[in-house]
Amino acid sequence: MTPERWQRIKVLLADALERSPAERAAFLDEACGSDAALRAEVESLLAYEDAPGADDPLADVRAEAAATVAETPTDELRMAGRCLGPYEIVREIGRGGMSVVYLARRVDEYRQQVAIKLLRRGMDTELVLHRFRNERQILASLDHPNIARLLDGGTTEDGAPYLVMEYIEGLPIHEYCDDHKLSTEDRLRLFRQVCAAVQYAHQRLVIHRDIKPSNILVGREGKTKLLDFGIAKILTPELAAQTLDQTSPALRLMTPAYASPEQIRGDAITTASDVYSLGVVLYELLTGHKPYRVTSESPHELMRAVLEEEPRQPSTAVTLIEEVRTADGTSRLTLTPESVSQTREGSPEKLRRRLKGDLDNIVLKALCKEPERRYASVEQFSEDIRRHLEGLPVIARPATLSYRAGKFIRRHKAGVAAAVAIVGILVAAIIAINHQRARAERRFNEVRKLARTVVFDYHDAIADLPGATLVRQRLVKDALEYLDSLAKEAAGDRTLQRELAAAYIKIGDVQGNSRVANLGDMSGALASYRKALTIRQALARAEPANVEVQSELAESYDRIGTIFRDMGDVTGAAGNYQQAMMVLEKLSASAPENVALRRKLAAAYVRMGDIKAWPRSPNLGDNAGGIELYRKALALREALCAARPTDIELRAELQETHQTLADVLLSNDKLTDAEPHARRAVALAESRVAADPTSVRARRALMRSQDALANWLERRGEVEKALALYRQLLASAEALVAADPNNMQARMDLAARHTRLGRVFLIRGDLVQSVKHFRQALSLDEAMTRADLRNEAARRLLANDYQNLGTAQAQAGDLSDALASHRRALQYFEALMQTNPNDWQAAPRLARGYNYVGEILLKTGDLMTALDYFRRAVAVVERAPTYGSTSQPMRRQLAMSHFYIGQTYERLARRTGTPARQRSQHWRDARHAYERSLELWQEIQRQGVLPPEYASKPEETTRALARCNAALARRK
Numbered sequence: 001m002t003p004e005r006w007q008r009i010k011v012l013l014a015d016a017l018e019r020s021p022a023e024r025a026a027f028l029d030e031a032c033g034s035d036a037a038l039r040a041e042v043e044s045l046l047a048y049e050d051a052p053g054a055d056d057p058l059a060d061v062r063a064e065a066a067a068t069v070a071e072t073p074t075d076e077l078r079m080a081g082r083c084l085g086p087y088e089i090v091r092e093i094g095r096g097g098m099s100v101v102y103l104a105r106r107v108d109e110y111r112q113q114v115a116i117k118l119l120r121r122g123m124d125t126e127l128v129l130h131r132f133r134n135e136r137q138i139l140a141s142l143d144h145p146n147i148a149r150l151l152d153g154g155t156t157e158d159g160a161p162y163l164v165m166e167y168i169e170g171l172p173i174h175e176y177c178d179d180h181k182l183s184t185e186d187r188l189r190l191f192r193q194v195c196a197a198v199q200y201a202h203q204r205l206v207i208h209r210d211i212k213p214s215n216i217l218v219g220r221e222g223k224t225k226l227l228d229f230g231i232a233k234i235l236t237p238e239l240a241a242q243t244l245d246q247t248s249p250a251l252r253l254m255t256p257a258y259a260s261p262e263q264i265r266g267d268a269i270t271t272a273s274d275v276y277s278l279g280v281v282l283y284e285l286l287t288g289h290k291p292y293r294v295t296s297e298s299p300h301e302l303m304r305a306v307l308e309e310e311p312r313q314p315s316t317a318v319t320l321i322e323e324v325r326t327a328d329g330t331s332r333l334t335l336t337p338e339s340v341s342q343t344r345e346g347s348p349e350k351l352r353r354r355l356k357g358d359l360d361n362i363v364l365k366a367l368c369k370e371p372e373r374r375y376a377s378v379e380q381f382s383e384d385i386r387r388h389l390e391g392l393p394v395i396a397r398p399a400t401l402s403y404r405a406g407k408f409i410r411r412h413k414a415g416v417a418a419a420v421a422i423v424g425i426l427v428a429a430i431i432a433i434n435h436q437r438a439r440a441e442r443r444f445n446e447v448r449k450l451a452r453t454v455v456f457d458y459h460d461a462i463a464d465l466p467g468a469t470l471v472r473q474r475l476v477k478d479a480l481e482y483l484d485s486l487a488k489e490a491a492g493d494r495t496l497q498r499e500l501a502a503a504y505i506k507i508g509d510v511q512g513n514s515r516v517a518n519l520g521d522m523s524g525a526l527a528s529y530r531k532a533l534t535i536r537q538a539l540a541r542a543e544p545a546n547v548e549v550q551s552e553l554a555e556s557y558d559r560i561g562t563i564f565r566d567m568g569d570v571t572g573a574a575g576n577y578q579q580a581m582m583v584l585e586k587l588s589a590s591a592p593e594n595v596a597l598r599r600k601l602a603a604a605y606v607r608m609g610d611i612k613a614w615p616r617s618p619n620l621g622d623n624a625g626g627i628e629l630y631r632k633a634l635a636l637r638e639a640l641c642a643a644r645p646t647d648i649e650l651r652a653e654l655q656e657t658h659q660t661l662a663d664v665l666l667s668n669d670k671l672t673d674a675e676p677h678a679r680r681a682v683a684l685a686e687s688r689v690a691a692d693p694t695s696v697r698a699r700r701a702l703m704r705s706q707d708a709l710a711n712w713l714e715r716r717g718e719v720e721k722a723l724a725l726y727r728q729l730l731a732s733a734e735a736l737v738a739a740d741p742n743n744m745q746a747r748m749d750l751a752a753r754h755t756r757l758g759r760v761f762l763i764r765g766d767l768v769q770s771v772k773h774f775r776q777a778l779s780l781d782e783a784m785t786r787a788d789l790r791n792e793a794a795r796r797l798l799a800n801d802y803q804n805l806g807t808a809q810a811q812a813g814d815l816s817d818a819l820a821s822h823r824r825a826l827q828y829f830e831a832l833m834q835t836n837p838n839d840w841q842a843a844p845r846l847a848r849g850y851n852y853v854g855e856i857l858l859k860t861g862d863l864m865t866a867l868d869y870f871r872r873a874v875a876v877v878e879r880a881p882t883y884g885s886t887s888q889p890m891r892r893q894l895a896m897s898h899f900y901i902g903q904t905y906e907r908l909a910r911r912t913g914t915p916a917r918q919r920s921q922h923w924r925d926a927r928h929a930y931e932r933s934l935e936l937w938q939e940i941q942r943q944g945v946l947p948p949e950y951a952s953k954p955e956e957t958t959r960a961l962a963r964c965n966a967a968l969a970r971r972k
Helices: 003-017 021-032 036-046 059-071 126-141 173-179 184-203 261-265 271-287 299-308 337-342 348-355 358-366 378-389 401-411 413-432 437-462 469-489 494-512 522-542 547-566 570-590 595-613 623-643 648-667 671-691 696-715 719-739 744-764 767-787 792-811 815-835 842-860 863-879 888-910 916-942 953-970
Strands: 087-095 099-106 113-119 150-155 161-166 170-172 216-219 224-226 322-325 332-335
Touching: 003 021, 003 036, 021 036, 087 113, 170 173, 173 184, 173 216, 173 271, 184 224, 184 271, 184 348, 184 378, 261 271, 261 299, 271 358, 271 378, 332 337, 337 348, 348 358, 358 378, 494 522, 494 547, 522 547, 547 570, 547 595, 570 595, 595 623, 595 648, 623 648, 648 671, 648 696, 671 696, 696 719, 696 744, 719 744, 744 767, 744 792, 767 792, 792 815, 792 842, 815 842, 842 863, 842 888, 863 888, 888 916, 888 953, 916 953
Parallel strands: none
Antiparallel strands: 087 099, 099 113, 113 161, 150 161, 170 216, 216 224, 322 332
């Protein structure tokens, strides 16, 4: 590491330590840019921030960094009141990774407020000095009313360069627009001022390369000012000699969220890069959202999205619910269609309509991945916006006859109206003599009736019969072809549109709805559900008071949420479920006696509860929030059943709620609370099967309820009773698969039954049977993964299968195969955590997997590698969200990790040939690990949530701790 590099790390570290932990990520994003190695160095030092006293490995670095900052002349406390030439520093107004900006005033005869940009101490490397001088040269060459003017410049007594610039008292452009609630039209006009400034710079062969809202200020009078040409690239030959090669990978200075694909790749930068960045700024001005939805805010994830994903249409983005970080980076806020539209067009629908069409196309053209497909210049970009504002055709849309005609009509309404009246008379005459119309209408209605009969009568009649999955698919597919053809002929027929949307829902159910018998094609299901949603959104906008139409819209959100959940997109699922719940709560409040709406609202509570806490699928880890929603659903369903005790469907929904609550409570080790729900669910399911023995839904509901009861028995230690019930469930699952081999839902149920049996045999010590059942579950889940590569639910099950198999193999003494199985499981769990670092479900499994691999390595004598895996397990828990580190599965894995670390150090201390001094240290390390493990076990024990399989751990850890103390006492 060069001295300059270390100096920069120290300064960044000092700045980071001055900020709260919540602010550091945003600060490092800005300060480090794409320099991942620099960020990693700073973060590795920050990781020791809480280390105590003399053992603090960061103490020397902290002191050195503090001294560096204390010495720097750019420290705010020392700079206040200091003069740089005729300018007196007043206060700091901003800082970045390499410079600090101060408010100053002239103290000579020219009274003027200015902004002084001063290079920070530690940043004065040759490269940074070159960049700073480069910015000064650039600003000196630019004179435009929308570009902050350079007034003066010089160097301090220490030789640090500074710039004196026009002081702009204003807000970043996005904040200004939102604070003043500017309409879309006003935002576009303001944005054209920015375009004018950038185009002016381009004409002087200067590319900005860091256009973002914080570099565009708007003053009180509504005039924009473009700032910070610090990473601009000079194209003029005279200035090129003064500029380093900033296209090299190490010097890609940029803000990832606004950088163009070519900037991220390190390709040659042209004016098209600024067009792209302007497109991102305009997207955010119009929608409040960023163009890409990412699972984390890391620069790497942002850059991946810019390179690989297509931006969402602005008119679509404004309909979404999304959580984002505030401008200061200290907190998060939730963007909703209502909150976004309030500061723009007033209502979500009005804003969506305003953006749809021209503006969608204009923004997306600016955001094309390929530079040659974007606007040829910023001037052309701005001109297209002007044409849109004046109602003229824009180049971003194909110049079709219908499009140009529509623009013409809107510009010449009066003349067109007269012409239409004349044409209308002619058309009426033609229609009057068209005797074939009646015959065509009769045929249209006959085909429509046939399609309706197939979709809504024949399909529903066989939907619950064994073996009907493929037949259902064929029926709905054929009927859908009829409806598609009819829809093209009658696009304005709302009744037909509703039927078409319902058909798309049914075909989606057959394709991949995990809640019913399906073919496992979740990608196809998502496409069908989205077609239905598009139709229903249009119908809901046209008929806002129509309860049935609004309820159907909620159904579409619900279906899409379920697909997202099964694909592992927890955020997407939560957003859609939230939309469904909001629609139904509003409808139910307006019609409290409407039983159908209350039933649907209860179902929405269950779905949202699932995404918060359901233990068998990806969730948000909000157990308390999930249980609260389940109890809301239970209260609604209990009341509905009490009013209609003979309604079979209501009793089915009540049964499912009790079963779900039992599962969630069991996953949280609340055995006493779970028992009554499990038994009530079984009783209700048995009555369903008795009423309709051929119903697949009823038989599956009984299986799931009995599974919850068997799980409760197993957790209580009543293994033989649990085994008998699991065997009964396996036979039921095999019968359902035999009746309908194409039903992926039934195959998933069968795999789950094998998993349960494998686990019980493992507890009993029957390792041959345990391995057999785990392998059968693995085979079934592998087949589902091959059927749809996007089926994340199947991959998650596959990871669990490998982990279960490895555990059984290890207990059987087959350590080589066990190690291979566990490492295969880790590959899946690590991939899941990489996709979603806050995956509450995968995190404890990943920690457990690291412990399993470490335990096998410990047995084989590879002590240091084992120690590394145990430490990885600890890191998983410590990196987990707050709810994760306090969840019982996570705490148990943390206790096990520390126990294993203690065992490893104990083995190292006992190993022959270990020097006496090192042996003592190993005993101390072992004691420390055992103490931490015992502390966790005792806390879990006090809370009454220690499962039977861990019951001996507190005593075992106590004995291990006593061994350490005895060994250390002998060495005194």
